[in-house]
Amino acid sequence: MISANLEDIRRRIELVCKRTGRRPEEITLVAVTKGISLEEIKEAINRGIRDIGENRIQEALLKYEGRGTKDEGRGTRWHMIGHLQTNKVKEAVRIFDLIQSVDSLRLAQAISMEAGKINKQQDILLEVKTSSEESKFGLKPEDTLAVFQEISRLPNLNLKGLMTIAPFTDNPEASRPYFKMLKELSEQTFGHPTGVQRVLSMGMSNDFEVAIEEGSTMVRLGRAIFER
Numbered sequence: 001m002i003s004a005n006l007e008d009i010r011r012r013i014e015l016v017c018k019r020t021g022r023r024p025e026e027i028t029l030v031a032v033t034k035g036i037s038l039e040e041i042k043e044a045i046n047r048g049i050r051d052i053g054e055n056r057i058q059e060a061l062l063k064y065e066g067r068g069t070k071d072e073g074r075g076t077r078w079h080m081i082g083h084l085q086t087n088k089v090k091e092a093v094r095i096f097d098l099i100q101s102v103d104s105l106r107l108a109q110a111i112s113m114e115a116g117k118i119n120k121q122q123d124i125l126l127e128v129k130t131s132s133e134e135s136k137f138g139l140k141p142e143d144t145l146a147v148f149q150e151i152s153r154l155p156n157l158n159l160k161g162l163m164t165i166a167p168f169t170d171n172p173e174a175s176r177p178y179f180k181m182l183k184e185l186s187e188q189t190f191g192h193p194t195g196v197q198r199v200l201s202m203g204m205s206n207d208f209e210v211a212i213e214e215g216s217t218m219v220r221l222g223r224a225i226f227e228r
C-alpha cells in the first residue's frame with residue numbers, strides 16, 4: 001500500500017509542478033511517521049523516502065536508534081516537526097537534521113547552545129502560526145521578522161526558512177490564505193532568494209497540492225503515505 005500511495009503522491013506532485021511551471025525536484029517530500037511502525041518506515045525508505053518527520057522526541061529516539069545501520073537509515077534525514085520543549089533540546093540536536101518547529105528566541109538559544117557543545121551547525125526553520133487558532137504553537141506573523149533578526153545572530157544555527165501548519169480542513173482551498181501568508185513572510189524576512197533556495201515547509205495530506213501552487217518547497221505527508 002505504501003508503494004502505491006507513494007506512486008500516487010509523486011504523480012500528483014508532478015502534475016501540480018507541470019501546471020505551475022515548477023520542477024518536482026524542488027519539492028522535498030517528508031514522510032510524517034508519528035504512530036507509524038519502524039517496519040513501515042523502513043518500507044517507505046525502501047521506496048525512496050529519505051526524509052522522516054517526527055512530532056515527539058521520545059518516539060523519534062526509539063525509531064532513530066532502531067533504524068538499523070545498513071540500507072535503512074543510511075542517508076535519511078530526520079525532521080523534528082512537533083513542539084519542542086527546551087529540556088528536550090539536547091536529544092533533538094543529537095538526532096535531527098532539521099528542527100522545523102522553532103517558535104521562540106529562547107528555544108533557538110537553547111538549540112544554539114547544545115549544537116555548540118557538539119560542534120554542530122543545526123539547521124532550523126521558524127514555525128509561524130499563520131492562523132488564529134488558539135491551540136497551535138508558532139510565532140505570530142507580526143513578530144517573525146524581529147525574532148528572525150535576533151536568531152540570525154546566534155552561533156551554530158542555520159536558519160533555512162519557515163514552516164506553518166494550516167488549520168485542519170477537508171477543503172484544500174481553505175488552506176490557501178495561510179500558505180500565501182507564509183510565502184509573503186518568507187520574502188519579508190529572507191528577502192528575495194538569490195541562489196540558495198529558502199525552505200517553505202507547508203502542505204499536508206489534505207492540502208499539499210495547493211501548498212505547492214503557493215510556493216511550498218517541502219510537504220509533510222502522513223496519512224497520504226501510510227493509510228491503507
Ligand SMILES: *Cc1c(COP(=O)(O)O)cnc(C)c1O
Binds near residue numbers: 034204222
Ligand atoms: C501529523 C503532521 C503532519 C502530517 O499530517 P497528515 O495529515 O497525516 O499528512 C504534518 N505536519 C505536522 C506538523 C504534523 O503534526
